[in-house]
Amino acid sequence: MKKKTATSVTALVAIASGVVLAPVAFAGDASRNGELHAALSPIPTSKVTGSGTAMVHLKGNQATVTIKTQGLLADAPHAQHFHIGAKGQCPPASAAKQHNGQLSLNTTDGLPFYGKIGASLTTTGDTGADHSALAVDRFPKGASYTYHRTITVNDETAKSLRAENAVVVVHGIDFNGNGKYDNVLGASDLDPSLPSEATNPALCGPLRMAPAGAVAGGMGGTQDSDTVALTAAAGLLTAAAGTLYLRRRSSRQN
Amino acid sequence: MTGFWSRGRRGAYSAAATAFTASALALLATTVTGPQPPPTPPDTARAAPPGTTETPAPRSAPLHRSEPTGIRIPAIGMRTPIDKVTRATDGSVGMPPDPDHAGWYTGSATPGENGNAIVVGHLDSRSGPAAFYGLGALRKGSRIMITRRDGSTAHFSVTAMKTWAKDDFPSSRVYGPTMTPTLTLITCAGWDDERDTYRSNLVLTAEPATPSPQQS
Numbered sequence: 001m002k003k004k005t006a007t008s009v010t011a012l013v014a015i016a017s018g019v020v021l022a023p024v025a026f027a028g029d030a031s032r033n034g035e036l037h038a039a040l041s042p043i044p045t046s047k048v049t050g051s052g053t054a055m056v057h058l059k060g061n062q063a064t065v066t067i068k069t070q071g072l073l074a075d076a077p078h079a080q081h082f083h084i085g086a087k088g089q090c091p092p093a094s095a096a097k098q099h100n101g102q103l104s105l106n107t108t109d110g111l112p113f114y115g116k117i118g119a120s121l122t123t124t125g126d127t128g129a130d131h132s133a134l135a136v137d138r139f140p141k142g143a144s145y146t147y148h149r150t151i152t153v154n155d156e157t158a159k160s161l162r163a164e165n166a167v168v169v170v171h172g173i174d175f176n177g178n179g180k181y182d183n184v185l186g187a188s189d190l191d192p193s194l195p196s197e198a199t200n201p202a203l204c205g206p207l208r209m210a211p212a213g214a215v216a217g218g219m220g221g222t223q224d225s226d227t228v229a230l231t232a233a234a235g236l237l238t239a240a241a242g243t244l245y246l247r248r249r250s251s252r253q254n
Numbered sequence: 255m256t257g258f259w260s261r262g263r264r265g266a267y268s269a270a271a272t273a274f275t276a277s278a279l280a281l282l283a284t285t286v287t288g289p290q291p292p293p294t295p296p297d298t299a300r301a302a303p304p305g306t307t308e309t310p311a312p313r314s315a316p317l318h319r320s321e322p323t324g325i326r327i328p329a330i331g332m333r334t335p336i337d338k339v340t341r342a343t344d345g346s347v348g349m350p351p352d353p354d355h356a357g358w359y360t361g362s363a364t365p366g367e368n369g370n371a372i373v374v375g376h377l378d379s380r381s382g383p384a385a386f387y388g389l390g391a392l393r394k395g396s397r398i399m400i401t402r403r404d405g406s407t408a409h410f411s412v413t414a415m416k417t418w419a420k421d422d423f424p425s426s427r428v429y430g431p432t433m434t435p436t437l438t439l440i441t442c443a444g445w446d447d448e449r450d451t452y453r454s455n456l457v458l459t460a461e462p463a464t465p466s467p468q469q470s
Contacts, residue, residue: 034345035425035426037361037362037370037429037430037431038369038431039363039367039368039369039370039431039432039433040368040433041316041367041368041369051316051368051433051434052433053369053430053431053432053433054431055426055430055431068433070433164361205369205431208361208362209341209361210361210425210426210429210430211341211345211346211347211359211361211372211425211429212345212346212425212429213344213345213346213420213423213425214346214418214420214423214440214454214455215346215347215349215374215440215441215442215455216342216346216349216442217349217374217375217376217377217386217440217441217442217452217455218376218377218378218384218441218442218445218452219353219376219378219379219380220378220380220445220450220451220452221378221379221380221381221382221383221384222291222292222377222378222382222383222387223291223378223445223447
């Protein structure tokens, strides 16, 4: 108990002098492998009401990706990518422009926020940015789906993921609610042979490092014997006396 | 804030001294009546069969992203500022330096927007109760209000309470992203007298609720 009392006194002195007690947290760590999470929310002005989640387990350049969606256009393919190298954010409503007379947000409008494609999250085959970005026959289909695949990403994408700069974007919207991709917003900015609805961003979520393990949320101050509480009271009274002394001094200076 | 500072340094010193004295007297009173262990969560919090997620009922649209500034839980008379916290070196969520404040993990959703908003707090400091001391007294249906930087308030209702051993902590389940707005509150539980530390974490899950007139 004597040891504990000593610790308490030290702690109280620290509190009274405004010294930070808890360990300082750092934004990253050395291993840099781990789990990234994102909640996927509708792109503003897209008329999408669905949502989703993304989890990425990154080990070296191996990314095990799990994406779940709900509320997307049924029976339609949904292109999905890691976007990288910009702000690591989803575009706000103010990024929308007039397209075919409708205020909407196409893939190009969002580039300043989520960046270019780093990897195409296809169901089979190539996952590159160049050849598979719009491989509509190799993307998940439907309103609600679960996508799970381990892919190899390039160094730039791995770096972006670790820097919490990568964004998951799921594409394909039904702006006019007619149950299919059509030309209500004109042709796609990415491939003129496709309707813009088929390639416009629908859901978006910035990937952030997930915590691991339990928290250290207690120091035991309500579990110890009376000694600790008594010491604490004494410490606080000392602090109060000190403060009153300071007050006197400051009034004398005035 | 303006009112506080306009009283000048003398006022501030007096206020601080008064607060310190009050705390000291309160502590003395506690000592006389004996130490108060924190309230314990219900036994149901311990039983934790995996894969028992309930389907949430339909609710109003999620809020836009806006960082939290404060938390209020009327059932336990708790109201405290929320600071930003990041990951500690061991990968866990860092704790707010001030044990009387709660901490919002900046890599999680903001409370009220789509996703899992993670807010942590100390159960106690070395000297006594801290921000989340009373969390174990909450039950399903208890209300939680989070004030946000944009001036809005996100209202939640507790839907689940679980106690998890620290050495068997289901990180993906607790920290995993969600399709709808979810609030996850975490603090310590299960004092171990021999090891002089807490063995477990108490994890509360809350989902959006309509504001109730007497509590808003």
